[in-house]
Amino acid sequence: xxTVTQSQPExxxxxxxxxxxxxxxxxxxxxxxLFWYKQPPSRQMILVIRQEAYKQQNATENRFSVNFxxxxxxxxxxxxxxxxxxxxxxxxxxxxxxSGSRLTFGEGTQLTVNP
Amino acid sequence: xxxxTQSPTHLIKTRGQxxxxxxxxxxxxxxxxWYQQALxxxxxxxxxxxxxxxxxRGNFPPRFSGLQFPNYSSELNVNALELDDSALxxxxxxxxxxxxxxxxxxxxxxxxxx
Numbered sequence: 001x002x003t004v005t006q007s008q009p010e011x012x013x014x015x016x017x018x019x020x021x022x023x024x025x026x027x028x029x030x031x032x033x034l035f036w037y038k039q040p041p042s043r044q045m046i047l048v049i050r051q052e053a054y055k056q057q058n059a060t061e062n063r064f065s066v067n068f069x070x071x072x073x074x075x076x077x078x079x080x081x082x083x084x085x086x087x088x089x090x091x092x093x094x095x096x097x098x099s100g101s102r103l104t105f106g107e108g109t110q111l112t113v114n115p
Numbered sequence: 116x117x118x119x120t121q122s123p124t125h126l127i128k129t130r131g132q133x134x135x136x137x138x139x140x141x142x143x144x145x146x147x148x149w150y151q152q153a154l155x156x157x158x159x160x161x162x163x164x165x166x167x168x169x170x171x172r173g174n175f176p177p178r179f180s181g182l183q184f185p186n187y188s189s190e191l192n193v194n195a196l197e198l199d200d201s202a203l204x205x206x207x208x209x210x211x212x213x214x215x216x217x218x219x220x221x222x223x224x225x226x227x228x229x
Binding site: 004037042043044045046047050091093097099100101102103104105106107108 | 146148150155156157158159160163165170171173203205207209212213216217218220221222223225
């Protein structure tokens with residue numbers, strides 16, 4: 001079974017600064033996707049960024065980027081130029097090729113951006 | 116907005132009752148997944164429906180059941196409610212099943228069991 005671990009229950013950052021959220025996972029699969037989702041107080045889960053395991057290049061989406069270390073099974077999210085609207089719960093998630101788009105989530109990290 | 120809607124927004128039931136939660140997927144999405152998110156935890160996969168048939172199930176008892184309809188709507192039914200069933204229930208639809216299909220989540224239904 002796959003497991004996803006987020007070791008930081010809460011983090012805070014000052015507006016305009018950079019913050020990194022950590023995630024590790026455990027799997028014996030060779031082909032899979034990793035995701036970061038954002039869940040603001042409105043509860044709607046929003047996809048932030050995704051990484052395909054077979055791609056060595058780290059994914060980037062505007063202010064969001066990942067550091068994907070496949071051998072270490074590590075998948076961290078870096079948020080640059082943090083904005084107040086980034087305040088939310090962030091979930092790391094895993095999807096394997098044979099799971100039919102089933103997501104396995106971590107426990108989440110509550111990020112607060114302070115003015 | 117993802118185009119995925121859920122109803123009702125909130126629901127209060129008592130232990131032993133039955134509940135039906137509804138989800139309306141994006142048009143054309145033939146796959147819907149349901150997740151249970153207890154307070155302060157990450158979502159847990161309940162089951163997935165693909166073209167109106169169950170296509171994978173998580174570690175949930177048979178009193179959790181579902182239906183998917185041809186009009187891109189779906190239901191999650193929970194019988195004999197227990198206190199631990201109190202949670203946010205999320206549905207997510209995708210164009211198809213499989214690794215390359217992004218899932219779009221609804222805003223969830225908050226179920227409280229007293």
